[in-house]
Amino acid sequence: MTNNAKVVELLKQISDKIDENAQFLTELDAAIGDSDHGINMARGFKKVVEDLPGVAEQDIGAILKKVGMILVSTVGGASGPLYGTAFMKAGGVVSGKMEINADDFLEILEAGIGGVQMRGKAEKGEKTMLDAMLPALDAMKAAGTADTRAMLDAGVAAAKEGVEYTKTIIATKGRASYLGERSIGHQDPGATSFTVILETIAEAY
Amino acid sequence: MVGIVIVSHSETLAKGVVEFCRIMAKNIPIEAAGGLDDGGIGTSFEKIMGAVERAQQGDGVLILMDLGSAVMTTEMVLETLGDDTVHMVDCPLVEGAMEAAILAEGGMDVLAVKAEAESAREVRKINK
Numbered sequence: 488m489t490n491n492a493k494v495v496e497l498l499k500q501i502s503d504k505i506d507e508n509a510q511f512l513t514e515l516d517a518a519i520g521d522s523d524h525g526i527n528m529a530r531g532f533k534k535v536v537e538d539l540p541g542v543a544e545q546d547i548g549a550i551l552k553k554v555g556m557i558l559v560s561t562v563g564g565a566s567g568p569l570y571g572t573a574f575m576k577a578g579g580v581v582s583g584k585m586e587i588n589a590d591d592f593l594e595i596l597e598a599g600i601g602g603v604q605m606r607g608k609a610e611k612g613e614k615t616m617l618d619a620m621l622p623a624l625d626a627m628k629a630a631g632t633a634d635t636r637a638m639l640d641a642g643v644a645a646a647k648e649g650v651e652y653t654k655t656i657i658a659t660k661g662r663a664s665y666l667g668e669r670s671i672g673h674q675d676p677g678a679t680s681f682t683v684i685l686e687t688i689a690e691a692y
Numbered sequence: 693m694v695g696i697v698i699v700s701h702s703e704t705l706a707k708g709v710v711e712f713c714r715i716m717a718k719n720i721p722i723e724a725a726g727g728l729d730d731g732g733i734g735t736s737f738e739k740i741m742g743a744v745e746r747a748q749q750g751d752g753v754l755i756l757m758d759l760g761s762a763v764m765t766t767e768m769v770l771e772t773l774g775d776d777t778v779h780m781v782d783c784p785l786v787e788g789a790m791e792a793a794i795l796a797e798g799g800m801d802v803l804a805v806k807a808e809a810e811s812a813r814e815v816r817k818i819n820k
Contacts, residue, residue: 521733523733523734527734559737559765559768560736560737560738562734563728563732563733563734563735563736563761564734564735564760564761565760565761565764566761567734567735567737567761567764567765568761568764568765568767568768569764571768572768606764606767606768607764661760662759662760
């Protein structure tokens, strides 16, 4: 599916996409949160790109772990420890690998999402990034790894549906939970940023 | 002496809690870890890590957080440190900090101070 050099390239593309969407993500967060998601994510991934040359020759596990550590240190909001833990856990399942296939990618995703659940102690249906992550993972597992294109497309479609679903529910986790019913009608910024990232991965394939 | 670290999204809030505790606890190591490295709103892994290291005199450190990412980022600092004398305290920030500071100043050990600070959750401000 991909090798370490392509992963580095992909991280740059993710950084660009997050940067393009920074204002949109921050606007989403302004409606139900603390107005920093886009700015925070853009700052984190900008630093990732700056520091990538130092690890570009290393294995994919080491690269992903480094990304996680950078995000924890630079993002500043809740998405820092959440995405940071996700990348660190993801790196853990591909330690030493210079190349990965679609099965590895599913393992990366599963470990990363498990990290988000562990750190955030959230479940499906609480209006968080998990509402895009968990359906995307399920859809990709169901699609299977024989056809990587179809697998990625299924994941993106499910993530987008998950984002739409977050508009219909009340937030019960994070700062948005204080808003109660006023959070209905707004899509979750974290679910949206995950979908942007997954879409970038699917487009790059 | 037990050290205390105040973690907040706001640099001003963290420093304010430290200032308030100092009135009653002149000698303990108590550190503020508020805001991002540039002073903006958020929580900083590096700031928390640095504050814990400064507050650790060998008798343990208690970390009190405001909410959300302050808790999650502190968890990651603890996992990275691997020091079993450093603990998070689940309590109201101001009340818990004041209680912890006074007891730490009195020489109580880290787990006892932690338990007392956590009991601050139950204290009512207005008696009914």
